Amino acid sequence: MSIELKVRPRVWIGLAIYLGYIAVVFTVQLVSGVRYDELGASGSNLFFGAGLSLIIATVLLALTTTLLGWWRPALFDRHRSVRWPIIAPILMAVALVFNLISTDWGAFDGAFLAAALVILLVGFTEEITTRGLLLTGLRSRLSEGWVWFLTSFLFGAMHLLNATGQALGATIQQVVFAFIAGTVFYILRRVTGTLIWAMVLHGMWDFSTFALSHGTPGPLAGIGATINLIAGVFALIAVAFVIRGTDERTPVNEGGRP
Template sequence: MTSPQPAPVLRVRPRVWIGLAIWLGYVIVVFIVGKLSGVPYTEMGRDGGTLFLGAGLMLIVGAILLAITASLLGWWRPALFDRKHGARWPIFVPAIMAVALVINLASTDWGSYDLGFFAASIVLLLVGFTEEMATRGLLLVGLRSRLHEGWVWFLTSAAFALMHLTNALSGQDIGLTMTQVGMAFLGGTIFYILRRTTGTLIWAMVLHGLWDFSTFAVGHGTPGPLAALASPVFMLAGALGLIVVAFVIRGADERTDAPLPAANAASLA
């Protein structure tokens, strides 16, 4: 394993309530932007226009606000990087999810794409930055100020899952939404494992963004015969993730409650 990195100098001392406030604020903002777009969740992705207005616009707004928040707090480094990565071998779990992603892309009816839909689809890649930064980034930094790493995994994964409840308020069937919430918890566990095995949130952002891109892609047009395999492969990755997540939690020492430098502490008094 690599040697631990020194604790970063933070402009604002992390607190659990700050992380939760950022997460809740993100959920509220993207929900409001989505509602103002006038595109129901069930119509999102029908064409390039509905995909951009229903998803792309909220992701752009969310990305800008999260970047500003991370800069004001001085939390960029602990949000994106761990001081020491966990066990490496559980990385096979996100690798299995990547197989499901490839199945989606291989099953996509690329001939059904037009320029507008493709451009809007590219904007979807921002979901990797926004949802990861809101949960396994800034929320994680806040939780690590007080909680054991096991709680950090569980609560960031649960917060990520609960984000998807807003889809029911945007027109999606409640039963389908609850299934989505459960799958999101598994996905959150996979992304957490990827953060801990690599020591950075960046790869989780990449996998997350490509995954959402692939799920919208395969749902456009007529999917290929292998498309039905992606979900079972993803579920396998999620189930294995629940089994091995303890190994990346074990020995984690990522507390973010170090005292502020004297100058910063005095300015906040």
């Protein structure tokens, strides 16, 4: 069944949106003057160093998706994959709960909590950019195996921006972990048939990690990290079964503009 899109999906459009998102976030964060390793120092740092760029990106991405008419292919798959790989995102959700349990909530003031809540927007911005609009563009030409790899790889690569205020070794490690997390989010999209749950899990995960890093973590923090590692290893194995037999190339009518 074909769907009517205002603009026919193209690989270059998805890549242009991806690069545009990076440019907006990098520029806003650069102008703020807040280094990545200083985000957790105060609510003001967290908001101006990260939250403000997410608010601006949210508005621009929503407008872009509307102008393209890509909301449906960006948010929904036509078919679901096999169900059992959902174990990976479930494990990640369990790790998230341990993060929240281990957070030193007494170290929070109202300003930092409010700024941390804005971080939830990252679930929308990074997911709609990579596993939403970029994915839609890539599916116009590439097989699903490449779609998974490139969306996860480029999701990890966008975290190289953190090298402006973080040691290069730590940043490379973050890029690798982001690739693995991206695989978990990709699996969640394919298993549920929608990007929405990946947005929720992604936003909550980032919120939980920022919360955990503020103050003195509780003794159960290590358990959450271990469970998340298990989730990642499982995801890298299970993703092959999610990809197998997948045909999600977006069928569009002839009314879509080139």
